[in-house]
Amino acid sequence: MNLILFGPPAAGKGTQAKRLVEEKGMVQLSTGDMLRAAIASGSELGLKVKDVLARGDLVTDEIVIALIEDRLPEAEAGGGAIFDGFPRTVAQAEALDAMLAKRGAQIDAVVRLKVDDSALLERIAKRYAEQGRPDDNPDTFVVRLDAYNRNTAPLLPYYDAQGKLTEADGMGSIESVAKAIDEALA
Ligand SMILES: Nc1ncnc2c1ncn2[C@@H]1O[C@H](COP(=O)(O)OP(=O)(O)OP(=O)(O)O)[C@@H](O)[C@H]1O
Ligand SMILES: [Mg+2]
16 A cells, blocks of 8 residues: 655644554655755765755656655565655656556555645744754745645646545644545455
8 A cells, every 4th residue: 555645744644653553563664764864964965955944945857756665665564554745746746657667566645635725834934943853944944835836736736637546634633634534445
């Protein structure tokens, strides 16, 4: 089973992915986490993407596609992948379909977490105060939301056309969102 958790920044994708890892033994593939780990390690990749993340812009498709491709065998060996924060562009979605097809696999479900912009801004202000993630500052967050609307939201018709898209009310409690995701996976 390969699942895409879809939604704007701070929709709660990471929270739900971690639960699925614990309950179902799936493997979380979060490009945001991978990029932050690269930055923290001071690797060549980290140096290359540091300013891009700090600005709230998207890193190149080439970089994130390579990160995901590296981790597909591990996800396959586990109970399948939860794609969290990937794909974020149509080119990434097409590359993902091709990479999976090459391995005789596919995306089984795409769950969209729907959250109002005003609720996102509230959540992010709280997360910024608690965790201080630099790209959660209000000005940068607006850039991230804009990148979502421009580049990522156009993926909704892409997956809808494949009959894979389901929607969950991301404004509800963590438990109610979890229930909606489990229903989509059943
Ligand atoms: N697939 C991708 N393509 C391009 N850039 C990406 C991609 N994934 C992550 N990034 C970069 O990493 C940053 C952080 O992304 P991340 O997925 O961690 O957001 P998020 O706020 O944690 O979402 P959530 O809270 O719902 O889990 C993005 O703003 C972008 O710069
Ligand atoms: Mg995240």
